[in-house]
Amino acid sequence: MSAHPSSSLKLYFGIWITLLACTGLTVWAASLDLGRFNAAVALTIATFKAILVALFFMHLKGASEKLSKLVVVASLFFLLILLALSMSDYATRTWT
Amino acid sequence: MPDSQLTAAHNPALLHHFAEPQQQRDAASLGTWVFLGTEIMFFGGLFCTYLVYRRGYFGDWGAASKTLDVTLGATNTAVLICSSLTVVLAVWAAQTGRRRLLIGNLLATLVLGTAFLGIKGIEYKEKFEKHHVPGASFQFNNVRIPGHPDQYANPSHAEIFFALYFVMTGLHALHMIVGIGIFIWLTVMAWKGRFTPEYNTPVEMGGLYWHFVDIIWIYLFPLLYLIDRHP
């Protein structure tokens, strides 16, 4: 498949190290008191890791066509609809 | 050997309704991605539930989350990340025709996947011992809310946390079990020498599924274990 087998192996191990480091980072960040930003930091790191896995381990980056990317983006878009419109109710209720 | 030569010959892996191997591979790839899209929505219902209650019962959930073992959780995250590496190496080995490397990595994936489930089992056992399993025997009394030492967590709200903890991690573990099944099958096929640089779609698709399950855990870990950890 790949023209430079050793270069893709290097890439895989590099991503692997990064993912492990991010796991350590997110545990460490959780021990800091960042107020409401704790959740944001944790989710940002998780999303960064997920993107790394998707792009390089699942080969979304080198995908020969854009269709698989479209499928992923569309699914996430509909997930966003579910979350956002549900929250439009919960965030604006005047009763509990 | 280029793909075109294979098309003309009788390719045993080519199904009758496809014109050429590339079309068959593209169909399998698209099908897998679409399936993973449905999986996003399948877990999405749970993420929505999570969001609603975490927003509503943040303090109680922080207290409940703090009782989870973050070391075991982080270890399991690392185990899954390592398994993702062995999976991507397996795919690479299949594509470059390295049969022994392929089998080795598939077996390593199986070991790591089983290790994940074992660690998960230890955590579940601990929940039973601590009466943190939702239901009649659930107990969560006199646990203070992080950051508010004068307040106790509401046991009912904590029970919802643990209910969702079990559903989310349980569903994830179920996906792991299915993944292990798929990888056992892939190992057998690789043992029989079915995969070649020209035909390795099953390894690739099994790999996509495994990585997806990994990604779900990458989110579950901070969402469940790290809600309000700081001292």
Added chain:
Amino acid sequence: MSMATASIPTVERENYLNKHYGVGSWLFTTDHKRIALLYLLSITFFFFIGGFFALLIRLELLTPAGDLVQADSYNKLFTMHGMVMVFFFLIPSIPAVLGNFLVPLMIGAKDLAFPKINLLSWYLYIIGGVMMLHCMLTGGVDTGWTFYVPFSTAFSNTKVVEAGLAIFVAGFSSILTGLNFVVTIHRLRAPGMSWSRLPLFIWAHYATSIIQLLGTPVIAITLVLVAAERALHLGIFDPKLGGDPLLFQHLFWFYSHPAVYIMILPSMGIISEIIACFSRKRIFGYSFVAFSSIAIAVFGFLVWAHHMFVAGISVYAALVFSLLSYLVAVPSAVKVFNWTATMYKGSIYYDAPMLYAFGFLGLFTVGGLTGLFLAALGIDVHVTDTYFVIAHFHYIMVGGAVMGYLGGMHFWWPKISGRLYPEGWAKLAALIVFIGFNLTFFPQFILGYIGMPRRYYQYPPEFQVLNVLSTAGATILGVGYLLPMVYFLWSMRYGKPAPDNPWNAAGLEWKTASPPPTFNFDEEPVVTWEAYNYDELNRFPVKEETPVAR
């Protein structure tokens, strides 16, 4: 047309029906056409089960008193009527039968992309169906098809878990069908079959598949939560623990509102085919009709909470969802206007499929417009949970979806069976269905508006006249539904052999034999023409001696 005459066989050609015989050749088939017929049999079976419950409901409502059944039984009747009709008839109806049969034929493919998964999806449907039947025979469910918590999780003492799991399994059947269609439409189109040449039936099924793929998983996990809460007392929706029952409704309607579009979109696809063919014109505004299908699929996900206006969602959210609900009206109206514009100055043939299409146009428009009434906050507060709602969604789901289904069954019956159905009887049946339908459901609009609530087995005597009308209409409707089944069965043995293209219609499925060979086309088709090229087809009018359907 001489081609069509020559293709009437003296010795029957080999086709997908006579290539293999025996039960095994059907139960283990991976041929999409045979799987379509398996679905046809199974959904017809469930249609009559659901219809039987409807009959009992209408009989009970013949009189104001509860004389036929008591409250508990009545609750089970309407629940199982809803569950069977929605999950085991309407959702699989057009996609799994006509879609399965036609999607590969229309795009020039030999089969769906994953034939084995296609068969698996039928088995999942059957497993779910058997679970549902078992659940009904051993006591049934009384939660309403909506499974609302906390009644379903804490109070109902009927078989909620089993029904939920049955629908869970059937849901995966629906997901797999959608997955197969999406991949097939992307990957297996014949050379020359570009997206702009796809029949609108394909566009409609593509849009339907999007909903099946992205909506169904959400209700699947929601039903798992209900079952888990009931069986294991997890308590996620339990108000006693601080759980929010409205969250269940959000998740439930996130699927179940778009599910209505799973039922109506394929029907719209059929109507596009029929109207173009029997007006002998290219469809007006092809790309608008195509993209309105996609728009309906997407907008359909933005409106779900209009089912919850009086349930206790925030006033702000209610406003947002009310406004968004009006969005769906735009692509729906685009379709209706384009169909009528297609008929304008067309040479219209009044064959049975076209009669169903006319029925669809009228009934869907009524159903859609009353949907707009319900999307308006003020009116919805007045008519929520009344018969107005019942009438509205039956106009969509029966007047719309089932009319389209029947129209499609007539239109493609010659292709499916290789036989012509009796046209006179078919026209009569279409008329009976239309009359029976309106007589059944129009009075329910009035009943609802003057305040008769849904889901009660008794009612004040002043509602009786309208209820009697409705029950009488249901009887007529039942006859209208039985008739096609009888003459379709009759035509399989006694019908005239159908030519390849009995309607002189455009579309690849008419260019192969009737019934088609196992791999659909003897030679791989190459598409060099635009969709609905009726201008060209009209230059070769159908000759009298050709045994066409009309």
